[in-house]
Amino acid sequence: MQADPFNRNCGSRKVLDRIGDRWSVLVVLTLAGGDKRYGELAERIDGISQKMLTQTLRGLERDGLVTRTVHASVPPRVDYALTDLGRSLLDLVAGLEAWATTHLTEVEAARARYDARG
Amino acid sequence: MQADPFNRNCGSRKVLDRIGDRWSVLVVLTLAGGDKRYGELAERIDGISQKMLTQTLRGLERDGLVTRTVHASVPPRVDYALTDLGRSLLDLVAGLEAWATTHLTEVEAARARYDARG
DNA sequence: CTCGATGCTTCCCGTTGGAGAGTAGGCACC
C-alpha cells in the first residue's frame, strides 16, 4: 500500500492534518528555541486557549514529535521538548513561517484587490 | 511593525492559518499538476465537502494564490490554476506532503507506543 | 487556614464543517 494524503483513509492524511494544524505549527516553532513549560507556551502563542494547548501538546506527544516531562514539585512543573522526529519538521515549519512573513504584503495586496472588486 | 505569527492580530498569523489549512494544502498540491476544474478537484481530494472546496478556493483566490476562470458555456466550466504566488508555495507544501509520507511509519509507531501505555 | 502557583479538566455555548438536497440555464432527446 502506498501512502497517499489524497485518500481520506490513508494515515498520511492524518499526519498531514497534524503538521498542517494552525496550533501545531506554532507550538513546534516555539519549541525550536529549546524546552518550554506549559505556561511559557501559553504566553508565547497569543490567542491559544488552554484547552487547545493541552490538546495540541497531547497530539504532538502521541505522534512522537514532542516529549512531556513532569517534575514532581510544588507547584507542578511540566517541560515540553522536541524529539528528533519533531526537529526533523523544523525546517519545514520554519519555511511556512518565513513564507507567511515574507509574502504577507503580497497576500494583503491581493486581498484588497479582491475585496475592492467584490 | 514587524510581522509576527505569534501575535494573534498580525496579518501573518492569518496567512499562516491559510497556508497551514488542511484543505488548502491539498488543493495547492492538486493544482501543482496544472489547471483543474471544480469537479476534478472534488474527485481528487477525497473527503472534501462541496462547501469546503468552494470556501477554500475562494480563500485561495482572495489571497492571490489561485485564479478562477469562468467559461461561459453550457454546462458551466470553471478552471482553477496557481498564480506565481501560489507556485512559490509549492516547494513548501510538497515538503509537507513528503514529510507526511516518509515519516508515516514513525508516527504510527509512536502512536501505537503511546496508546499502549495509555 | 486561607492564599497562591501551575497545569490541567469540565461545562456551556457560539461557530464551523459535513451530508445531502436544491438551483440556474441552456441543450438534447423523445
Added chain:
DNA sequence: GGTGCCTACTCTCCAACGGGAAGCATCGAG
C-alpha cells in the same frame, strides 16, 4: 413542449469542534 441532464455551486439542517471561564489537585508560605 416536456423531461432530463450537466456543472458548479448554494442552502439547510445538525453534529462536532473550539473559545472562555470556572473548577480541581497539591503543598508550602504567610
